[in-house]
Structure formats: C-alpha cells, structure tokens
Amino acid sequence: MPHPRVPFLKKIQLFAPLPEATLERIAEISGLQRFSDHGFLFREGEEPDFVYCFIEGGVVLVGGVGSQEAVIEFFGPGESVLLPAALLGLPYLVSARATSDGQALLIPAGKLRSLIDEDVALAAQCARVLSRHWRVLINQIKEIKTQGAAERLAHFLISQAEKTHGPVAFALPGMKKEVATRLGIKPETLSRTLRKLRDFGVESDGDTIRISSLERLAEIANPRAGGE
Amino acid sequence: MPHPRVPFLKKIQLFAPLPEATLERIAEISGLQRFSDHGFLFREGEEPDFVYCFIEGGVVLVGGVGSQEAVIEFFGPGESVLLPAALLGLPYLVSARATSDGQALLIPAGKLRSLIDEDVALAAQCARVLSRHWRVLINQIKEIKTQGAAERLAHFLISQAEKTHGPVAFALPGMKKEVATRLGIKPETLSRTLRKLRDFGVESDGDTIRISSLERLAEIANPRAGGE
DNA sequence: GTTGTACCTTGACTTGAGTCAAATGCTTCG
DNA sequence: CGAAGCATTTGACTCAAGTCAAGGTACAAC
Numbered sequence: 001m002p003h004p005r006v007p008f009l010k011k012i013q014l015f016a017p018l019p020e021a022t023l024e025r026i027a028e029i030s031g032l033q034r035f036s037d038h039g040f041l042f043r044e045g046e047e048p049d050f051v052y053c054f055i056e057g058g059v060v061l062v063g064g065v066g067s068q069e070a071v072i073e074f075f076g077p078g079e080s081v082l083l084p085a086a087l088l089g090l091p092y093l094v095s096a097r098a099t100s101d102g103q104a105l106l107i108p109a110g111k112l113r114s115l116i117d118e119d120v121a122l123a124a125q126c127a128r129v130l131s132r133h134w135r136v137l138i139n140q141i142k143e144i145k146t147q148g149a150a151e152r153l154a155h156f157l158i159s160q161a162e163k164t165h166g167p168v169a170f171a172l173p174g175m176k177k178e179v180a181t182r183l184g185i186k187p188e189t190l191s192r193t194l195r196k197l198r199d200f201g202v203e204s205d206g207d208t209i210r211i212s213s214l215e216r217l218a219e220i221a222n223p224r225a226g227g228e
Numbered sequence: 229m230p231h232p233r234v235p236f237l238k239k240i241q242l243f244a245p246l247p248e249a250t251l252e253r254i255a256e257i258s259g260l261q262r263f264s265d266h267g268f269l270f271r272e273g274e275e276p277d278f279v280y281c282f283i284e285g286g287v288v289l290v291g292g293v294g295s296q297e298a299v300i301e302f303f304g305p306g307e308s309v310l311l312p313a314a315l316l317g318l319p320y321l322v323s324a325r326a327t328s329d330g331q332a333l334l335i336p337a338g339k340l341r342s343l344i345d346e347d348v349a350l351a352a353q354c355a356r357v358l359s360r361h362w363r364v365l366i367n368q369i370k371e372i373k374t375q376g377a378a379e380r381l382a383h384f385l386i387s388q389a390e391k392t393h394g395p396v397a398f399a400l401p402g403m404k405k406e407v408a409t410r411l412g413i414k415p416e417t418l419s420r421t422l423r424k425l426r427d428f429g430v431e432s433d434g435d436t437i438r439i440s441s442l443e444r445l446a447e448i449a450n451p452r453a454g455g456e
Numbered sequence: 457g458t459t460g461t462a463c464c465t466t467g468a469c470t471t472g473a474g475t476c477a478a479a480t481g482c483t484t485c486g
Numbered sequence: 487c488g489a490a491g492c493a494t495t496t497g498a499c500t501c502a503a504g505t506c507a508a509g510g511t512a513c514a515a516c
Contacts, residue, residue, distance in 0.1 A: 063366065063369075063370040063374075064370055064374050068374045069374070070369065070370045070373035070374045071373075072366060072369055072370070083355075083359065084358075084359035084360075084362040084363055085359075085363075087355055087356055087359045088356060088359050088360060088363075090363070093363055093366050093367065093370075094366065116352050116355065117348060117349075117352050118348065119348070120345060120346065120347070120348045120351055121345075123344075123348055123351030123352040123354075123355055124344050124345050124351040126351075126355040127315055127344060127351055127354040127355045127358060128315055128316060130312075130355060130358035130359060130362060131311065131312035131313075131315045131316050131358060132312070132316060133362065134312040134358060134361065134362060134365070135312055135313075135316075135318070135321055137362070137365040137366070137369065138291065138300060138321050138322065138365070139321065140369060141291075141298065141300055141365065141368060141369060141372070142291040142292055142298045142300070142321075144369070144372050144373070144412065145298035145299075145372070145409065145412045146291075146292050146296045146297070146298045148472075148473090149472080149473070175493075175494095176493075176494065177493070177494085181373065184372065184373045185473070185474090186473075186474060186475085187493080187494070187495095188473090188474075188475085188494090188495080188496085189472090189473055189474075190494095191494065191495055191496080192473090192495085192496085193473095195495090195496095206482095206494095376502075376503095377502075377503070403463075403464095404463075404464065405463075405464085413503070413504090414503075414504060414505085415463085415464070415465090416464090416465080416466085416503090416504075416505085417502090417503055417504075418464095419464065419465050419466080420465085420466085420503090421503095423465090423466095434464095434512090
C-alpha cells in the first residue's frame, strides 16, 4: 500500500515524473507543513534544512532587507524552492514570505542530498528542473537590462495570465508592493505604470487585473522581434 | 591506457570530481574546438548541439540584439556553458561571443542527455553545478534591483580580483562595452562611473584595472551589512 | 606617413524612475 | 462608529543614468 503523501508528491513538478519507488522513498522522509499569510518560512542566511514544495498557497522569494529588498520571484502550487541551497549545503541567499495561507511538503536537505547520489532518476530530474529555472532567471535578467518599466510590467502581466489570446482576468500573485520589487521598480512607479497601461486595455481593481486583449498588450511588451 | 582528452576534462569544474570511468565515456564523445576572438560560438535561438567547456580563452554570453543587447556573464577556463539548454533540448536563450582566442571542449548535447540518465555521479554533479550557477544569477538579480551603478561596478571589480585584500591589478574579462552591459549600464556611464571610483583607489588604463585597496573598495560595494 | 575604423572618453542636455509628502481607501480593533 | 494602521494613489520635485554629439586614442591597412 502506497505512502499517503505520494499523491501530494505527484503534484510537484520536481517529483511528478519519477518512478513510484523513488516517490515512496521521498514520501517517507517528507513532512507536511502549514503556513499562514505574511509569515516567513525561512530567512536569508539560515542553514538549509529543507526543500519546500507548495501544495497550496505560495510565497515570494526576497533578497536583502528593508529598503534594499529585491523580490526575486513568486512561487505557487506545484513549484518548489531552495533546491540549490539544499544540494550545496550553503546558507539561503533569500527569504520566503507567504503570499497566502497554505501548505508545503518539506523534504529534509541532508536526506535529499544522499538520495540524489543514489538515484539517477531523481538526480537527472533535479538537473532538468534547475535547468528550467536557470532559463527563467536568464529571461528576467535580460528583461531588466534591456526593457523599461512599462514593457516589463506588460510582459509580467502576460506571463501571469493562463491564456495567450483574448481577454483575461486574474489576481496578482502578491501585494502590489511585492510585484513592484519583482519588476525592479518602486510601488509608486508601478501605480503610475499601471495607469499608463490603461490605454492598452489593462484595468486594475485592488489585486485583480483585467486585460481586454493579450495580443494588444503583447505589442508593448515586445515592440521588437521575439526572443523567449 | 586513458583517453587523451581526459586530462582536459579534469580541468572543467563540471567534470573534475567525476570517477575515471565516467570521464572516459565523456572524453570519447567530446571534441576539441578552436575559436577566435570576437567570433560567435553559437547564437540565440539555435538548437542545442553542444555543451561548451573552456580550456583556454573565454566568451561572453549575450541575450538580445543590437541596442537591446544584455550581457549576462563572462565565462573563462574551467567553466562550461549551455548545460541547461542541452539538458532540456530547448533553443539557446543567449549567444556567445569569444572574448579572446581559445579552445573549448564540445560535448554533444544528445549524448550527454543519455549519459545523464544512466550515470548518477554525472547527474548529481550537473545538479550541483547548476545549483551553484543559480546562486550566481540570484546575486546578480539582487544587485541590479537594489544597487546603483557605482556599487555594482565596485562589486564586479572585486569579484574579478583573485585576492580579497590589499592592492591588485588585472585585466577586464572583455571590452568595456561588454562590461557595461554586464552591469546593466551604458558604456558612457561605465566610463564616468570608473572615473568616480578613482577617488577610491581604482585606476584604469585600457583594459587593465589597478585597485590600491580592495578593502576600501568593498566599503562602497556594500555600505550596509553583508549578504554574500 | 595618412587614412580608416573601432573603442573609449567627455560634455551638454533629456528623461525615466526615485523621493518626499500628502491624500485616499480599506481593514482591524476597540 | 471612530481611530489607528497599512497599502495604494497622486502630485511636485530631484537625480541618476541615458542620449546625442563631439573629440581622443590606438592600432591596422594601404
């Protein structure tokens, strides 16, 4: 009879494609943890104890403190964070603040490290997930270095939408303040930039965004030819 | 008798810690390739054919084109690039331009992908190297989002020095133009910022940088407390 | 040489985003 | 309800970095 946490593991991209036997082993060393909105799951500088896999709810990864705060990225259900720190056994470079109530599976870092040296499928899958993440970060760096605030915001909104055509509505993955730092701008600037995008069919009401046409918005995001 | 390319592999961080048997197998599928200054090794959008490991000389990874160009990072001897694209079989997100004449070991992407699914040591090592790289990119993002041009330049110069104390002199890893985009600024701004740092013991003569005291420079790089 | 062609520097001016400060809303809590 | 506490918006002003436009300077080709 399978371990009761195996079904949860199957929802996590990092583990989903692994064989049943491996999942069993991971399920055995994992634990389920609830967290609540605005709470910190861990902080920059701490020793890596766990890899966090989100079942429900999500977090925002933040580097630095106070006015020097840089939001790296938002993470939600199915995603996992801290694999790099866990594999290397080096202190976290970022803190994670919950953007909602939720639950996460925690995999002990040390045990995961041992598993990786024994299980090809797991190791290969880690490499693939890290690779995918690498590409996400590269895109973010390219964007910050070459685009202005409006383009970056437009692109970010498009990436948050689940569709690629026509109109959409969705909730921002965190506070406006956090979205602003994710984009590398100040909250005031986000407010003003969002205003500018009204002319391009973007309505914002609280943390809900309504876009009248993703195609039209895409024109701003990438006036030149396309490089994702 | 060992394969003649094994000694080269041992100089590459990605492969160095692997057992002899694995190195043999990689050596057999690899090939040595010369390249010359300013030439492109590959371009954004191309299908991933190889992982490039630098034996001698280096490249700069660049995303986008023309005035939209974003330099991601410089790579030199012992380092390798494109592992993520190769593992995922997705088109390159960046182009690589040589910053000097040199030689690289080329590992065919397809064969490497198969090896990874068979060899735990190799797979685990890939995951570790990707993890390390992830941390480098996170730091770069944190920096761009929170620091001004002068701080970023100071930090960059410090990272290029091999020592951590006292005076140093070294050559920039590429043209000033490229260094500027790596830092997310324009060449003109780099020129002016370098000027400002003269008051803090930074002399520049062509592509040679002389720093009179790394400690003094570090004060600018991180006026606040320290996060790696 | 001198002509060319990059690369880099400098200066003057512009601008996008930041800063500071004051409303406005929205929740929470007594 | 009203006060307090945030997050967000708006407005006015500032400033860091970008843009545009000359110069230098170094090296390569003729």
